[in-house]
Amino acid sequence: MKVVGEKALAPFLGDLDSTRMEKVKEWCEKVEVVAQPGAAAAVPKAVASKTATSKTASAKAAPAKTEIKEEPKVTVSAKTQKVVKGVGKPRKGPEEGQRKTKTEAPAAPTFTEPFMSDDEVNGHFPDDVRDALANVNWKDRLAALDRMKEVVDTVPVQAVLKMLCRKPGLKDTNFQVLKVKLEMVERIVERGPVSLYSAECCLADLVDKVGDVKNGASAGAALSALARSVSLDYVSREVLVAAFAQKNPKNQSESLLWLSRAIKEFGLSIPVKVVIEHIKKGLAASNPAIRGASITLAGVMYLYMGKTLRMLFDGEKPTILQQLDAEFAKLEEEGATCPKPQSQQTMEDLIPRTDISGEITESLLNELADKNWKVRQEALQKLSAIVDRAKLITKDIGDLPNALRPRMTDSNKNLATQALTIGQALGAALGPNCTAHVRALGPGMLVALGDSKLAVRGAALACLKEWCSQAPLSSFFEGDTLRDALKMENPMLRCEVFGWLAVVLPECRGGLGAGDLTSLLPVLYQCLEERSAEVRKKAQDCLLPFMLNLGYESMARATSKLKASSKDNVLSQLDKVRSQLPAKAPPPQGRATIVRGGGGGTSGTPSGSRENLCSEDSDTTPRAPNRPPARARGLPAKGPTKVVPQKKEEEPEQGPLLANNNLKEIRFTYERALKVLKWNFSSPREEFYLQLKEQMVSANWAPPLVANCFHSDFKMHLRAIDMLSESLNESLGPTSANLDLVLKWLALRFFDTNPSVLLKALEYLQVLFGALAEAEYRMHELEASSFLPYLVLKMGDSKDTVRKGVHEILRRMCNVYPASKLFGYLMLGLASKNSRQRAECLEEMSHLIATFGTSVCDPAAALKEVAKQISDRDNGVRNAALNCVVQAYFHEGDKVYKLVGQLSDKDMSLLEERIKRASRSVPKERPQSAVFPSAQEETVMRKRARAATVTRPRSIGLELTVDMENMITEPQQQQQQQQQQ
Structure with a gap:
């Protein structure tokens, strides 16, 4: 009671009479606690009354030293705090089993040790060192620390930490002494082993110094070392409690930032509920640094928990929610990823959930099935309030799914829409737990997709997508849920279901069993010949996703039960889709196989295949001088062995350098869905190179080309551009099919420092866009956005040759990409700090206006931005801005003075003078014959x-x-x- 408090023990002492209770309180006042209260606080509070009484009595009689050694030791796992028995005889009590929750796993015990008294600590260090550590002169304290370093490796961690924390301890006013102490704490803690007694003696002081200007980083490093030695679960609790118990806002903000870094390092092995409570405290703080640190910590947790975390903050103020949403959106745009959690527990164990089974009463279920639609509506409103209030719920929801399913297809369309909306919220609240209820609620969602009302179908599709995002797609195939729905002769339902499958199947490729999709093939083939054109189109859209999961052979075999006419029709459509499948990757080089001739000189594999050529070359070409001959290796020296001529060095590069396929659309789908990193950076990081390389390999680029593209030698980059040029000269199709990857790789080359690679890349781009223009190709917006911003950056290059090359590329791009959109990217270039880039952008904008007129831009917005550049300090920028406005004047006349907005008198006079001079100097065109008119x-x-x-x-x-x-x-x-x- 003295250690954990009277309130904690009150539930266990309720059965005691008043006399015994007074005895307990009397002994509580008399007992002396020798162990530090911080270490004792880690012991669970559930202690039986008899045990408490006996321990109190023994504490009075036994010596202090003996009492400490016999105390139960404490350990902390990454999940929960738990009592670990001491050196004596192990004991088990009913309290231990009651403390465990459903989500707890057995705790991995950490190091435990007895509590060390001051005399025991003193025995490990000389008297002069102890005296010098408390000396007023900081130089003496520093020298004592140097002598202390010589012996700390043989001294227990608890003794070292207690000696370092003695007054003045970690609150030393001299920053040099404090730095040495913090570094020694980090070193000792990393050496380990560390018990909770050891951690407790220095944790509070470390938190107090984490906001220190000079030594804050060292204090944070010591905390991280302590988390590695003990557990982040324990250290994070203590850090947050100690930080928010202080009034120093710097310590609070830095503690939150340290926890953000620790989560990235160790994973989300923290008490989520406790951390979220402290984040809410930080968000409500008046200090902006604390609020910012709280938002940063919430962002790091969002990387692990996703939108589940956002639901836990729904009750906060709108301004706070807006800041959180902005932080989460920024992380998604940057494509930030979280390291793999290092704790053994799953993410679900960390998320606090509410049990609403007690609120799903029998009366509520009866109201949901009532004949009166008003009663059903009230029941749905009650259910919606329960789900919204709980936010995150456990999987135990009673018989609610069976009661809610009929309401999803209610004859009253408003109630059906409301029920589907509740179903969507229920899926988000259940999270992965909704898998257990798919068989009950899935049919209701699917049947609602066939409703004649657009609002009902929209609500059903939103509900289905939410459940599919939480539960694996395979759960919708259990019990033939999907097949039974598609068997219904409802064109609307089939359109919606096939449209949904066409979207989700490519994303879960490989996550389904072959039998799941095979069961849908008869219905799919039937819908390919459906009367409704919309159903046929949706079924055709599903062929490629089905084939990516099942393969062509499996789908072709499934046509054997069709009629002859239907079989021919289906096979012809399968053959069309087969050409869109990604080609198989080439076999690994260097693996030797022997192709032996048979009676007719044929082999088990096609003789012209690339695999055979590589395999035979490995046996016919001598690899090393000490390689034994064929007879020595057990092979026949003579016989009908197939002979292949020795290949040249270039032969491994056989086959197309670029594959002509339609995988570009799949890449665009993944980019729009943020399945991959968004191609947006100021300087390319390593993950962008790795992602692009993976996409090239997946698109079946030739291995030598991929190797050259990512070689460390710039000469290989020149070779890669030559190979791309060869492919372009042979055919434009493969290059246009992989244009997004080609442009991304060239965008990376713009950040290289080698001028020869840059100039060669610009030459290739001029040829490329010329060929695309001749083929009347139209660039996709994602292709342009991944390339144009970085091309515009090169307009500020110091080399005139580079700038001229960029201008030529931009003018050729106008034939394959709308000039109005190109103008927008040039406008963004005006925000650059590079004056040369601003001038070149203005020059190109002037050319676009002269060529296409002011319709190429929004004159009101564009000319105001251009006119701002007239007051620039750089003469080149001023002249380019004036020339751009003059070109607009030739099209808009005096109206341009209104479009440029308010200008200073000096800038307006410059503009008027330039317009006046330009109007006089416009040359008159030479007369031409009317019989032979000019091309212009x-x-x-x-x-x-x-x-x-x-x-x-x-x-x-x-x-x-x-x-x-x-x-x-x-x-x-x-x-x-x-x-x-």
Whole structure:
């Protein structure tokens, strides 16, 4: 009672009469606790009354030293705190079994040791060292620490830590002495072993110094070492409690930031509920540093827990929720990933869930099945309130699934929509626990997909997606749930289900058993010949996802039971889809196999295959001078063995360098769904290189090409560009099919320092975009966004050759990518700190306006941004901005003065003078013959057509109008008619 408090023991002392209770309180006042209260606090509070009384009595009679050694030792696992029996006879009590929860696993015991008294600690160190550590002179204390280092390796950790923490301890005012002490704590703790007695004596002081300006990093390193030696679960609890018990905001914010780093290092082996309570305290703090650190810690936990964590903060203020959502969205955009948790417990064990089985009463279930729709509506509202209030619930929800399923197909469409919305919330609240209820609620969702009302189908699809995100897709195949739904002759249902399968099957490739999808093939083949065109289209869209999971042969075998006419139709469609399958990866080189000839000279594998060529070469080509001959290796020296000519060095590069497939669409789907890292960075990190390499291998790029692309030698990069050029010269198809990967790799080359690679890449890009323009190719937005921002960066390059090359590429890109979107990327380049880049962007924008007019941009927004550059300190930027506005003036006239917005008098005078000078210096075009009009005549005619009135030109040149053409051509036509008559 003295250690854990009267309140903690009150539930166990309720049966005692008043006399015995007074005795307990009397002995509680008399007893003296020798062990430190921090260490004793770690002992569980559930102690039987008899044990407490006997221990109290023995504490009075026995010497202090003996009492300490006989105390139960304490250990902490990554999950829970638990009593570990001492050196004496082990004892088991009923309390231990009662303390365990369903989610707890047996704790892995850590090091335990008796509590050391001061006399025992003193016996490990000389008197002069102990005296010097308490000396007023900091130099003496520093020298004592140096002498102490010589003996600490042979001294128990508890003794060292207690000596270091003696006054002034870790609160030493001299930063040099304090730094040495903290470094020694880290060293000793890492050496270990460390008990909770040892950890307790220094934890509070370490937290007190974690916010120190000079030694805060050392204190954090010592805490991390302590977490490694004991457990992050225990250390994180103590750190948070100690930090928020202080009034120093610096310590609180730094403690939260330390825990963020520790979670990344150790995994989420922390008490989630306790940490979230402290995060909420930090979010409510007035100090912005504490709020920022709390948001950072929440972001790190979000990497592990996902949207489940967001649900735990639903009750916070809107402003706090907005900040949390912004942090979570930033992490998703950056593609941040969490390291694998190092704890043995699963993530589900860490998430606090509420048991709502007591609230799912019999009366509520009866109301859900009531004939009166108003009663059913009230029951659904009650159920919605229960789920929303609990947020995260356990899997024990009673008979609710069977009662909720009929409401998903309620005749009242509003109630059906409401029930499906509740089902969606229920799936999010259950999390992975919803797997157990798929068989009960799945049919209701699937049948609702066939409803005639769009709102009901939308709610059913949202509910189905939520459950599919929480439960494995295979659970929807159990009990033939999906097959029974598709057997219903409902075109709407089949369209929705096949459309949903076409999306989810590529994402869970390999996660289904062959029998699951095979059971759906008869219905799928039937729908390929359905009367409804929409059903046929959705079924055709499912062929490729099915084939990615089952393979062509399995699907072809399943057509054997079809009629002859139907079989031919289905096989023809399967053959079309088969060409879209990714090609198999080439076999690993260097593995020798022997192809032996048979009677007809044939082999077990195709003779022209790449595998055979590699295999035979490994046996016919001598690898080393000491390799034994064929006879020595047990092979026949003569016989009908197939002979293959020795290959050249280049022969391993046989086959196409780039594969012509449709995997680009799958990559785009993954990018949109954020399944891969978003291609966005200021400087490429290692994970972007690894992801691109994996995508190239998956797209079946030739291994030599991939090796050259990611070689450390720049000469190999030049070779890779040559190989890409060879592929482009042979055919444009493979390059266009892999254009996103090609452009991403070239974007990485823009960050290289070797000029020869950069210039060669720019030359290749000019040829590439020229070929794409001839083929009338249209760039995808994801292709442009992964390449254009980095191309615009090179406009600020110091080399004139590079800048000219970039301008040429951008002008060729206008033939394959909308100039208006290209203009947007150039606008982003104006935010650069590089004045050369801003000037070049303005020059290119001026060219676009001159070529396409002001319709290439939003004049009101674009010209205001351009006009801001007129006041730039750099002369080149000013001139480029003025020229850009002048080009707009040629199209918009005096209206441009309103579009540029408010300018200073100096900038406005510069602009007016430039426009005036440019208007005078516009050269007049040379007159040309009307019989042989110039190639630019059509363009000028379109521009002239914008004018409200058409005036007669002064000359026959670029200003030739339709009226002038008629004046010339009509007399000629009349002359020809008279001659014919």
